[in-house]
Amino acid sequence: MDGSFKIGRLFGIPVLIHFTFLLIIPLFAWVIGSDIEFTVEMVRNVFHVSIDDRYILSGFIPYFLGATVAIGLFIGVFIHELAHSLIALRSGIRIDSITLLFFGGVAAIEEQEPDPGTELVMALAGPLTSLAIGLISGVLVYVVHRFVDSSAEAGVLIYIFGYLAILNILLFAFNLLPAFPMDGGRVLRAYLATRMPLHKATSIASSVGKGFAVLFGLVGLILFSPILILIAFFIYIGAGQESMVTRYNFLLKDVTVGQIMSRPVVEVPPRMPLSEVLSLMYQTKHLGFPVTELGHLVGIITLTDLARTPVLDRDAMQVRDVMSRDVVVLPPHAPVMDALRIMTRQDIGRIPVMAEEKIIGIVTKSDIFTVIELREV
Template sequence: MKSSFTVGHLFGIPVKIHVSLLIILPFFAWAFGSNIIYLTENTDIARRQLLLNPYLLGFIMAVILFISILLHELAHSLVARTKDVETTDITLMLFGGLANIEEISKDPKDEMKIAASGPLTSLVLGVISYFVGTYAPNFILEDLRLVIVYTGQLNIFLAIFNLLPAFPSDGGRILRALIAQRTSFRRATEIASRVGKVFAWIFGIFGFISGNFLLVFIAFFIYIGASQEHQFSNIKSALSNLKVKDLMTAEVKTVPANMSVHRLIEKMFNDKHSGFPVLRDDKVVGIVTMEDAQKIPQDEYSNTPVQTIMNKDIHSVKAEDELYEAFKLLFQKDIGRLLVMEADELKGIITRSDVMTGIRVRELENINGEENE
C-alpha cells in the first residue's frame, strides 16, 4: 500500500486512495456510460428522459460505487472497534476497498460480527436506495432516479458477492468463524483457505471462458489472499509462546549522531551490520541504515554527520511483547529491524532475520515431533 495517499479521516480512521483506483475509475465511468441504455431498460426510465451526458452519469455512478465500498469497509472498522480491535486505515483501490484491521478478534463470534457488518450495511443501503429510487415522486429528475436505483442494485450485488465463502472475503471469514467454533483457529483458516482457492479457480476458469478478464484478476487476488492468510496463520502458530526477549540481541552496537557517514560505512563493513541505532548523550534519537547512506553522493560522506541522514521515526517493541507482534510490525512498516526499549532505555534489537530464524526453528521442531510420534 505504499502507492496510497490519505484523503481524509472518518471517525478517526485515515481514508486512503490507492493509485490503482485513479486508473480504474475512468474505466468504470466509461463502462457505466456506455451501458446507459441497458441500465434504463431495467427501470421504467426512458433514455430520452435523461438530461446529463451518459458518461457524466457513468462517472457519478462510479464515484458512488466507491463511496458505497467505503461505507462497507467503515462498517467493518466501527464494529471491530466495539470489539477492541483497531483499524489502521481504510484504502480504496482497484478491486474495491480494504479495512486494514490490525488483527481479527480471537473470538470466532466477534470475527463473524465484524465480517458480517460490511455485507449487511451494503444490503441495507442497497434495499433503501432501490426503493427510494423506484418509488420517487415524479418531479425528481430521471437522472437522479436512475443513479439512486442503480446504486441500490450495486450495493445489493456487493453484499451478495461479499457473502460468497471465497476466503479471505467477508463470506470466507464468516465461514472460518463458523468452523473455528468446532476446531482450532489454525485448522479453520486452513479449511477456509482451501475453499477460497476453489472459488478462485471457479472464477478464473469462468472468467477466461467468458472473456471476462476482470473476473480473472479477482480470482487471482482471491487465490493470493487465501494463500497469504493461511501462511500468516501458520506463522502465528509457529511464533506462539515466543517473546521478543527470546530472540533479540541484547548487546547492541550503536553509532553517535555526530559520526560521519564515511566512518559509518566503514563500521558497517567491519561489523557486518547494515543498520545501527543512533545515540546522542546516551539517548536513542534515530536509526540509520545502508539505504539512508545511499541517499547522498559519496563525495559528501566525509562531511555529512549521521544525524543528517538518520530516520527519526523509531519503531520499537518491549522485551516482554509477543514475538508475533514484532513480526507484524516489521512487515507492516516494511523495515528490517526493531529497537527493544523499556521507557527510553535501549535494551536490545531484533531483526527480520531473527524472527524468520524463530519460525524455521519452530517448523523443524514440529517436523521432528511428528517423526518421533
C-alpha cells in the same frame, strides 16, 4: 496496500483509495454510457416500472449517468466498509486503515486474532449494509415512480436508484461467496474456528479463497473480463497474506523480543565518519547500529541511510548527519509479533530493545524470520 493514497479520516480511521478505484469511474462512465439502453431495460424489467428515457438517452447524458452510478456505487462500498469498521471498533478491535478497492473495500485490522463470534458479526455487517442500501434504493424507485409525475427528470432518478439497487444487491451476494478474504470467506473461517485452532481455520478458508480466485480468473479469461481477473488477483494475494499473518501469529505466540534479541549490541557515536560505519558493517555483518551519546539512544543508522549518501561525501559526513532520529524501541517483554508488525508497517529492519533507559539488545527482521523457520520444523 501498495498503490493506495490517503483521502482522509473517519472515526479516527485513515481512509485510503487504491488507484484502481479511480480508474473504474471513467471506465464505468464509458461502459454504462455506451450501452445505456441495455441497463435502462434491465431496470424496467427488474422493477416493472415505466421509465421516460428522453433525457437518459440524449447527447452525453448517458456517460454522465454512468459516472453518477459509479460514484454512487463507491459511496455504497464505502458505507459497507464503514459498517465492518464500526462493529470492529465497538468490539475493541483497532482498525489500521480502510482501503477502497474497485470491487469493495479492505479494512486492515490491527488485531489479527478476532474471536469467531466477533469476526462473524463483523464480516456480516458489510454485506447486510449493502443489502440495506440496495433495498432503500429499490424503495426510492417506487417512491419516485409513485409521487413524482412521469416526467423525463423522474426517469433519470428512477434509472439511477434502480441501477444502484441492483448493483448493491449484487455486491451483497458477491461478498457473501466464501472466497476468503472476502466477507463470506470470513464467515466460513469464523465457523471453522469454532471447531479448530484459528491458524488451521484460516489455512482452510484461504485455500478455498484461492480456489475461488483461480475459478474467477479462468471465467474472467474466457469472458474477456479484466474486472473479474483483477478480482481474482486480489483475492489470491489477500488469501495468501492473511493466512501467512495468522500462521506467524501462531508460530510466534508467547515469544518475546527479549528471548530472541541479539546481544551485545554494537553502538556507534554520532560523530563517527560514515566511511568508518561502513567498515564496521563489513566487520560485524550488521547492517544497522543504534547511535548513542553518553549512554543515551539518540538515533539509528542503517545501510539505507549510508546508501543515500554520495560515496565522495562519506569521509566528510558523520553519523549524526544521516541517522534517523525518531527510533522505535520495544521493552524485552513485548511480543515478537508486535515487532514484526511495526517493522512491516514502518518498513524498518531492526528495533533496539530497551530496559530502564538502556539498550540491552536489538531485534532484526532476519532474527524473527529465523525463529519462524525454527518453529516451523
